[in-house]
Amino acid sequence: MKIVVLKFGGTSVGTVKKIKKVAEIIASYKRKNYKVMVVSSAMRGVTNELIKKSFEISDNFSVSEYDVLVSSGEQMACSLIAGRLIHNGYKSRSWLSWQIPIFTDGIHKNSRINQIRKKKIFEYLKEGGIPIITGFQGINNKGRITTIGRGGSDASAIMIAKFFNAEKCIIYTDVEGVYTTDPNKLKKAKKIKVISYEEMLEMASLGAKVMQPVSIQDARLNRIDIEVRSSFVKKSGTFITKRSNIINNKIVTGISFTQNDSKISLIGVKDKPGVAAAIFKPLSKNLINVDMVVQNISANGKETDLTFTIKTEDLSKTKKIIKENKSIRFRKLLLKKDVSKISVIGVGMISTPGVTFRMFQTLANKKINIQVISTSEIKISVLIDRKNTKKALVALHREFKLDKRK
Amino acid sequence: MKIVVLKFGGTSVGTVKKIKKVAEIIASYKRKNYKVMVVSSAMRGVTNELIKKSFEISDNFSVSEYDVLVSSGEQMACSLIAGRLIHNGYKSRSWLSWQIPIFTDGIHKNSRINQIRKKKIFEYLKEGGIPIITGFQGINNKGRITTIGRGGSDASAIMIAKFFNAEKCIIYTDVEGVYTTDPNKLKKAKKIKVISYEEMLEMASLGAKVMQPVSIQDARLNRIDIEVRSSFVKKSGTFITKRSNIINNKIVTGISFTQNDSKISLIGVKDKPGVAAAIFKPLSKNLINVDMVVQNISANGKETDLTFTIKTEDLSKTKKIIKENKSIRFRKLLLKKDVSKISVIGVGMISTPGVTFRMFQTLANKKINIQVISTSEIKISVLIDRKNTKKALVALHREFKLDKRK
Numbered sequence: 001m002k003i004v005v006l007k008f009g010g011t012s013v014g015t016v017k018k019i020k021k022v023a024e025i026i027a028s029y030k031r032k033n034y035k036v037m038v039v040s041s042a043m044r045g046v047t048n049e050l051i052k053k054s055f056e057i058s059d060n061f062s063v064s065e066y067d068v069l070v071s072s073g074e075q076m077a078c079s080l081i082a083g084r085l086i087h088n089g090y091k092s093r094s095w096l097s098w099q100i101p102i103f104t105d106g107i108h109k110n111s112r113i114n115q116i117r118k119k120k121i122f123e124y125l126k127e128g129g130i131p132i133i134t135g136f137q138g139i140n141n142k143g144r145i146t147t148i149g150r151g152g153s154d155a156s157a158i159m160i161a162k163f164f165n166a167e168k169c170i171i172y173t174d175v176e177g178v179y180t181t182d183p184n185k186l187k188k189a190k191k192i193k194v195i196s197y198e199e200m201l202e203m204a205s206l207g208a209k210v211m212q213p214v215s216i217q218d219a220r221l222n223r224i225d226i227e228v229r230s231s232f233v234k235k236s237g238t239f240i241t242k243r244s245n246i247i248n249n250k251i252v253t254g255i256s257f258t259q260n261d262s263k264i265s266l267i268g269v270k271d272k273p274g275v276a277a278a279i280f281k282p283l284s285k286n287l288i289n290v291d292m293v294v295q296n297i298s299a300n301g302k303e304t305d306l307t308f309t310i311k312t313e314d315l316s317k318t319k320k321i322i323k324e325n326k327s328i329r330f331r332k333l334l335l336k337k338d339v340s341k342i343s344v345i346g347v348g349m350i351s352t353p354g355v356t357f358r359m360f361q362t363l364a365n366k367k368i369n370i371q372v373i374s375t376s377e378i379k380i381s382v383l384i385d386r387k388n389t390k391k392a393l394v395a396l397h398r399e400f401k402l403d404k405r406k
Numbered sequence: 407m408k409i410v411v412l413k414f415g416g417t418s419v420g421t422v423k424k425i426k427k428v429a430e431i432i433a434s435y436k437r438k439n440y441k442v443m444v445v446s447s448a449m450r451g452v453t454n455e456l457i458k459k460s461f462e463i464s465d466n467f468s469v470s471e472y473d474v475l476v477s478s479g480e481q482m483a484c485s486l487i488a489g490r491l492i493h494n495g496y497k498s499r500s501w502l503s504w505q506i507p508i509f510t511d512g513i514h515k516n517s518r519i520n521q522i523r524k525k526k527i528f529e530y531l532k533e534g535g536i537p538i539i540t541g542f543q544g545i546n547n548k549g550r551i552t553t554i555g556r557g558g559s560d561a562s563a564i565m566i567a568k569f570f571n572a573e574k575c576i577i578y579t580d581v582e583g584v585y586t587t588d589p590n591k592l593k594k595a596k597k598i599k600v601i602s603y604e605e606m607l608e609m610a611s612l613g614a615k616v617m618q619p620v621s622i623q624d625a626r627l628n629r630i631d632i633e634v635r636s637s638f639v640k641k642s643g644t645f646i647t648k649r650s651n652i653i654n655n656k657i658v659t660g661i662s663f664t665q666n667d668s669k670i671s672l673i674g675v676k677d678k679p680g681v682a683a684a685i686f687k688p689l690s691k692n693l694i695n696v697d698m699v700v701q702n703i704s705a706n707g708k709e710t711d712l713t714f715t716i717k718t719e720d721l722s723k724t725k726k727i728i729k730e731n732k733s734i735r736f737r738k739l740l741l742k743k744d745v746s747k748i749s750v751i752g753v754g755m756i757s758t759p760g761v762t763f764r765m766f767q768t769l770a771n772k773k774i775n776i777q778v779i780s781t782s783e784i785k786i787s788v789l790i791d792r793k794n795t796k797k798a799l800v801a802l803h804r805e806f807k808l809d810k811r812k
Binding site for chain 2: 016019020050053054056057058060061062064065066068069071072073075076078079080082083084086087093094096098099143144145
């Protein structure tokens with residue numbers, strides 16, 4: 001059975017007109033003799049409207065009722081898509097997660113799919129039907145509706161692709177694919193034809209808004225090939241697959257940036273073992289994620305400076321923790337919000353020396369000061385002044401020949 | 407177990423503010439040590455909005471997907487009510503019809519509840535929980551969502567009251583109860599304290615918009631006592647019960663009127679057996695409901711006039727059928743839209759002679775001509791010129807002492 005899973009995001013089904021378009025896309029796969037399984041999000045805006053109502057009812061709205069409330073959004077979208085396919089003469093129907101069922105574990109608002117019963121859907125596919133399945137939800141072992149916190153409907157599509165052994169999983173969204181960098185920031189950004197899960201993970205967690213990291217991770221673990229493409233433009237998108245499927249790895253696949261980081265520097269920290277731990281322990285306890293860290297070499301063997309970055313939303317909380325914790329001693333606390341983290345990403349780096357040097361040299365040529373550096377096997381991130389973001393992007397995009405990528 | 411079923415209509419849960427009010431009403435019964443079961447409609451406007459979308463998708467939208475689509479409205483409302491009760495410290499949760507389950511038979515969009523599993527809800531009630539149950543829906547034997555065509559959430563509440571052997575079934579709505587006549591038309595209209603199912607059926611089918619006839623019929627068949635009252639005003643409403651529960655039957659309980667009837671007269675119809683049947687058969691075949699009928703006494707034994715009323719919406723269809731059917735012969739066809747049907751209703755009529763006379767005399771005194779008459783055991787209906795509606799209402803309301811009813 002040649003199965004394709006098609007997932008449509010909220011903007012793709014945002015209006016009745018768009019739902020009609022989506023029905024045509026679905027039909028085109030059916031005509032290619034695929035067994036088509038569809039996963040849909042709620043119509044854009046619907047979920048937010050429901051969440052708003054829940055806030056008005058209670059500032060501490062029950063999580064189990066929250067799941068009942070918001071899951072109704074996918075129910076609506078799926079019935080409209082199925083209704084349109086039926087109108088066009090196809091055999092189709094909505095499948096709500098409890099009708100399949102799709103089982104989840106974990107807590108309300110933040111569950112994960114752990115089992116999908118295949119019998120009914122397989123029978124339905126054999127009869128030539130096109131199932132339209134509610135994304136973002138399942139039922140737990142008590143028969144209550146649970147929503148999937150992170151990853152949402154993408155995660156649903158990937159798990160469905162896994163359980164039904166789909167040949168393809170196509171994520172239809174409002175962008176044409178994954179780009180070498182944000183095309184809104186840099187016009188020369190090029191669509192990436194193929195990218196590895198690992199690179200995509202770095203791209204995603206660093207700012208590319210195409211797919212959530214948790215869904216990419218699910219795809220990676222289950223070896224599901226994904227295509228991300230637009231439901232509005234008829235062009236091939238970006239394939240996300242395992243490294244060994246990618247011939248001709250580029251050194252650098254893409255450049256991402258974030259502007260929601262803040263830099264904290266503690267000046268005059270005592271230079272002795274355990275000092276960094278003493279600082280980061282209370283932060284970790286408060287679920288504050290420390291990203292980049294740099295510690296200066298001690299000049300006199302007694303004192304050093306410690307710099308790290310956190311999400312700006314955690315800034316005031318972090319400040320409070322540091323100031324109130326008497327065991328953290330320092331002379332001066334510096335906070336800086338107007339910073340930008342730029343990351344150069346590519347699996348090709350592993351086998352290509354000199355990328356770090358090229359990156360630093362490129363920024364130096366443009367007189368851009370690097371404040372903090374962090375590296376991993378497939379990425380190099382630097383923290384710079386926010387005002388230099390565009391300049392850095394332009395220079396790095398050219399340096400790594402992304403401008404001319406085809 | 408002292409169970410009360412509370413049903414809230416679309417206007418009662420129309421806004422977040424109103425849902426908060428509804429939660430207070432529910433809690434007040436809980437504090438009186440009732441086991442409270444709640445049935446809710448969708449928030450006012452939501453269902454219509456969904457139906458509008460379905461029309462935009464297809465002018466012949468799949469009925470099974472229609473049921474999936476619109477049933478999401480009750481799901482939302484129930485989760486918000488339960489969320490509010492939880493916020494207020496009560497044990498509550500939404501129960502979707504498939505979670506109980508509530509089983510239906512019949513076709514999509516027009517099913518009826520035929521079975522309700524009691525186990526889970528009884529356990530939940532014993533634990534002190536307040537179940538908030540989706541009205542207007544159930545699942546069929548294939549596990550698909552089906553909506554209840556006529557009667558909607560009222561019908562759900564009544565069937566739940568029946569299966570759980572509830573002591574009371576209270577229909578919360580946007581009116582204070584059933585009135586002796588439409589209070590918008592006649593200021594002197596009084597709230598009826600108690601009314602029999604049969605009278606209520608006549609009142610409902612003749613224009614009182616409080617409850618749909620099918621729900622009243624369900625209540626009558628299952629001997630469920632109902633109270634209709636307002637969710638906005640803290641006043642007792644109208645009790646609907648069996649005749650034998652009503653002490654001191656009034657002769658006339660209420661006066662209803664409709665203004666959506668049309669009168670059709672066929673002048674010069676051959677006066678022979680089978681003529682009326684020849685006329686009404688094609689109408690019946692076309693699902694046109696003939697209401698009042700009068701045939702003049704034949705003056706010459708050869709020709710007669712036949713007059714009947716239909717709903718105005720069926721007028722052009724009826725005209726077409728009569729004109730195109732060659733077996734229906736007549737000299738002249740008269741159509742009249744500006745008519746009004748006034749009905750005097752009361753179980754007391756059965757044992758009280760002279761009501762018909764009093765009604766006719768009252769209208770005659772006001773110089774109101776009666777065009778057609780029809781009677782049943784507990785009602786007398788007359789067709790008059792529409793312009794006389796108010797005058798007739800005022801006179802009849804006074805004649806039968808409804809003005810002074812307490």
